[in-house]
Amino acid sequence: MNASSVKTVTAQVLVVGGGPGGYVAAIRAGQLGLDTVLIEADRLGGTCLIRGCIPSKALIHVAARFEAMQKSVGDGHLGIALDTPPRLDLATAMRWKDGIVDRLSGGVAxxxxxxxxxxxxxxxxxxxxxTCTVQSSEGPLTVKAEHVILATGSEPVPLPTLPFGGPVLSSTEALSLERLPRRLVVVGGGYIGLELGSAFARMGSAVTVVEAQPRILPLYDAALTDPVRRWLERSGVTVHLGARALGMETEGESHALVVQTADGGMSRLPANAVLSTVGRRPRLEGWGFEAMGVDRQGAFVAVDDQCRTSMRNVWAIGDLVGEPMLAHKASAQGEMVAEIIAGHCRRFAPTAIPAVCFTEPEIVSVGLSPDEAMAQGIDAIFDQFPFAANGRALTLDAGRMDAGGSGFVRLVARRDNRRVIGIQAVGAHISELSGEFALALEMGAELEDVAGTIHAHPTLGEVFHEIALRLLGRPLHL
Structure with missing residues (x-):
């Protein structure tokens, strides 16, 4: 086909990638009256919606429901008793998960x-x-735009010794299994590995975790991760710390992961499947990034506080531009860039971006931890309030030690003006408070603001109120 027969499409704004950064940028640009084109090779919604955040949380919910029913077999739990054990049909559960994904992807469209x-x-x-060329179902198209927003996201990183394929799965394949692996080895004790590993353990897989660092969830401090570690121990999940995956051994249909243990020895871990979750990298290959003349900063695309790249009117957002590689960061950047292109005065300078780990129990972190505040030379005060002293946690059966009852909300504030600079929490359902925590930091709340806000009773949010009172020296329920 000669060049003259290729159709050309022009636009004010071209968005490349239909994930949570790209589709939000495109929607906002369209709302602002900008002629906008979005290009997506896969389904709308990106990694988060199609094969990440949403499907994994659906699977975690299935696992929690199944585990709760198992606890009711025999003598029962909470007055609920089942005469026979529940049966898990993973293929049906996956179809339910796919229905949620389909509905949300259609909603984006x-x-x-x-x-x-x-x-x-x-x-x-x-x-x-x-300028780019799109190989569409209708043939090649040339697209030219005044502004280009790069939102191509990220992809799983395989270990050199453990390439994806066969029994070695990325999170994408793990979220599409139709048969429960009897023995699952998870390589990587970060949030992706532990979220999915915990879910499969609750559904009945014998799960082993291999982590190269000396403890799980190394991005969080030990006080936050200890309740998760204890849950893994109680649930029979074996954790190898300071260990490295060296490769697979296969004999017939039997597989084993060879691991170098912390003491330098070797161990073989039999596995029906190995889930490798050692990290993600920006997706920069295969779409002509090198031809764009855009600077990089290490592995990522270099941008300023407006997400401008080194090339005029080329913008980059989300996982392409660095940590934290989170969907809500990408969406916020996409909305901002669209508004800047439309003439608004914006810059990306959030006080804090909440991070949530959907393990058992859940972890939330917003702003500075006590150690981070100390490292920055800030004279800070901090304390924590336990879930075990919260009425709503007890009514949700979340106050027991084996249900995250060892969890807490911790608040960090400056000593001089009592301004809140960090909030961390671990406990059942604590992810639902991440918005309140982030809002407190964005609004510059002081301890008196939190203590003076009437929180509904009985709710988990009362723990946030109580820890503010405790730091002011006047706790009511502890």
């Missing part, structure tokens, strides 16, 4: 139509910073 965004299905390859 409807929102883009409502904002008058043109969606092109296909793989974009750039020839220069503002």
């Amino acid at each position: 409807a929102l883009l139509r409502k904002a008058k965004v043109r969606v092109l299905r296909g793989w974009a390859v750039f020839s220069d910073a503002k």
